[in-house]
Amino acid sequence: MGFEWKVALRFLKEGRGQTLFILLGIAVGVSVQVFLNTLITGLQDNLIDQTVGTSPHVWVSGRNGFQETPLEASNVIRGNFLEKDTDLGGWEVVEQVLEERKDLTAVSPVAEGSGNLVKGGLAVPVLLRGIDLEKADGIYRISGRMVSGSPSLEGNQVLVGLDLARENEIGTGDVVQVALPDGSSQSFTVSGIFDLGNGTLNGSWIFLDLGRAQRLFGLGDRISKIELQVADVFQAEAVADSVEGRLEGVLAENWIESNASLLSALQSQGSSSLLIQVFVLLAITLGISSVLAVSVVQKSKQLGILKAMGARNASASRIFLYQGALLGIGGALLGIGLGIGLIRMFLWGTAIQTGVPLFPLDPTLESMAVIGAIATVASTLAALLPAKRSSKLNPVEVIRNG
Amino acid sequence: MAEIVLETKELKKVYGTQVKTQVLHGIDLAVRKGEFASIIGYSGSGKSTLLNILGALDKPTSGQVLFRGMDFGKMTENDLAAFRNENLGFIFQFHHLLPEFTALENVLIPTWIRGGRGRGKDVKKAKELLDLVGLSEFLNKKSTNLSGGQQQRVAIARALVNEPALLLGDEPTGNLDSDTTDQIYGLFRTINEELGTTLLIVTHNDHIAAKSDRVVELTDGKVSRDYSNLELGAEDAFRQVAPVYCKFCPHQPAHGGQSHLL
Ligand SMILES: Nc1ncnc2c1ncn2[C@@H]1O[C@H](COP(=O)(O)OP(=O)(O)OP(=O)(O)O)[C@@H](O)[C@H]1O
Ligand SMILES: [Mg+2]
Secondary structure: OOHHHHHHHHHHHHOHHHHHHHHHHHHHHHHHHHHHHHHHHHHHHHHHHHHHOOOOOEEEEEOOOOOOOOOOOOOOEEOEOOOOOOOEEOHHHHHHHHHOOOOEEEEEEEEEEEEEEEEOOEEEEEEEEEEOHHHHHHHHOOHHHEEEEOOOOOOOEEEEEHHHHHHOOOOOOOEEEEEOOOOOEEEEEEEEEEOOOOHHHHHHEEEEEHHHHHHHOOOOOOEOEEEEEEOOHHHHHHHHHHHHHHEEOEEEEEHHHHOHHHHHHHHHHHHHHHHHHHHHHHHHHHHHHHHHHHHHHHOHHHHHHHHHOOOOHHHHHHHHHHHHHHHHHHHHHHHHHHHHHHHHHHHHHHHHHHOOOOOOOOOOHHHHHHHHHHHHHHHHHHOHHHHHHHHHOOHHHHHHOO | OOOEEEEEEEEEEEEOOOOOEEEEEEEEEEEEOOOEEEEEEOOOOOHHHHHHHHOOOOOOOEEEEEEOOEEHHHOOHHHHHHHHHHHEEEEOOOOOOOOOOEHHHHHHHHHHHOOOOOHHHHHHHHHHHHHHOOOOOOOOOEHHHOOHHHHHHHHHHHHHOOOOOEEEEEOOOOOOOHHHHHHHHHHHHHHHHHOOOEEEEEOOOHHHHHHOOEEEEEEOOEEEEEEEHHHOOHHHHHHHHHHHHHOOOOOOOOOOOOOOOO
16 A cells, blocks of 8 residues: 555544545435436336336337238238228238337237227216237236236126226126127126226226127228337337338337327436536535645645655645545445435335335446446545645745744 | 765855845855764754755755755756655654654654555664654554654654665754753764764754754854864863853753753
8 A cells, every 4th residue: 555545544534523524425415316316217217117118119000091912022011901091901911020020029919999888877988909818918917917807808708997897886797788889789798807007098998809809890800000019118219110111001109209298308307317416416526625625734734744754746646636536435335325225215205105115216236336436536536626736735834834 | 084975065045036035145065974963053044944955845046955966956856755755864843743643653654655565674663763762662652642852752763764864953852851852962873873874953952062073053044153073172062152142041051951042
């Protein structure tokens, strides 16, 4: 260990009160950064997860177009459509093409239409969604979110949303009547009740078998759309574009377009958090810089003696740079600990009433390392000016003045 | 005649840029190896200024300082720092220990600066020196918990730890009582005789001056007297110094006394 380290450490150790204060200052700053960073990241992940976690990221329907048989041989595969709507014909081919993509995690064809649930003379509007349960599970995880009954869509079985079931006093095993747009009425057996964690969906959705829905809504061999989940949710737009490029006559929409305001809110939240962090860092840096500047004056006698005994000017600066670095490292470690404590407290505090935290927060090692490293570098830089002064200090002045 | 360790040529020092005060008016001095010389003179005569220049802490306005023929003026700041560390021991009027460190650590600091990693050897040396100054029981005491005289003795041990060729002292006993002053003088003698260290001590103490080998008196930035005590008897040596001071000091004690005027 060079003597500069020895002296730096000893100066810090002997200036206990001052050292503790500045360490605490850095630690508080760093803990705010760790907490804020984790909170914002957790909040954003949570919001995005809530928005798109169990809903389609991209949905592919027919573009109002022409009717043609799919050209399987060529690179471009054409859908088969009715002119007047956006239904998707030749969808098996489209589905197959989509299944082959590696950037998708779920592909689920849907045939849907509206209807009215008739109960005690009242008509409640519902959305009848024909699905392949296994494929739809890839997006909605219906099988795992059953409140009662079992996830089964055999024959005339349907699954009903929790709120819809509650409001209309429907239970598993009940038979329900649904009026269809063409005036006919259809009866279904409720095989189970699901909770998708969303009031709107729970209050209006009824799942039934895909083929059955096609028949009831007179879609023939067409479907309404294919819903997709993308591995990286923020790639949804690019995936939609590439789907449209690969498949002529289809319309691929994505969640990013339809959530523009949410995303811009997240973005501005992110940048304001960054701004706060920059200012916190600035405050830390200024704090260290001024404490060390005072310390140079306090220690000028010692520095003068060290120089008189042969310490070089560069050594005298290093003593202060090292102090800055030591304060930075110590403060950062302390701050990371404190930040984790704050996060624990937040999780515990928000879990008091419900038993589960408001949303999950897990600070990543990486983000903490980055924050710690930045604080250390900033502290060392903060010591630059005091170090410069220390290097310029003239030993004769100190020695002359006792 | 022994080799000349330190030599100055036409040394001048002017302080200030706007208001100029010339403090040294051409000092020519040669200090020989193994010599124990004292510098005396009235307050403001330029003793500290001269010593700081000789110790490579300050630069002359003109003239040369040569250490074994090596010109300070031709050395870089870092060279001078290394030079101070390796060849010079400096004892200041105020002990100037680092309060953050223990007595032993303070003595070791020059070895640390030298880059000494051979801990064992340096520590042994430092302990020997502290033993020599009679402080072997206070090794691990913080320097602030030592008495003034003890601190000064630590400073002497520190000045000697790198075995310097030249020991410079600026009123090293200036704020000590007469008994301690005598002890420290004895110590200087021991160092001078046993280690062959050359000593150049600024002093206000007549007895130290009279007991050293040579006396250099500064008056208004010039060497006004420079004589060898070795050629005089002890009584004469004291009489050489005393009259100058006794004009101002009617109550001069008979022995071990210390002038309070300068
Ligand atoms: N930095 C400075 N700027 C201007 N003048 C100075 C400076 N340092 C010393 N002097 C002046 O130089 C003269 C000699 O000072 P110096 O300290 O060398 O005297 P001294 O012989 O050591 O005195 P003392 O016995 O009181 O210590 C004094 O007149 C002092 O005022
Ligand atoms: Mg002086």
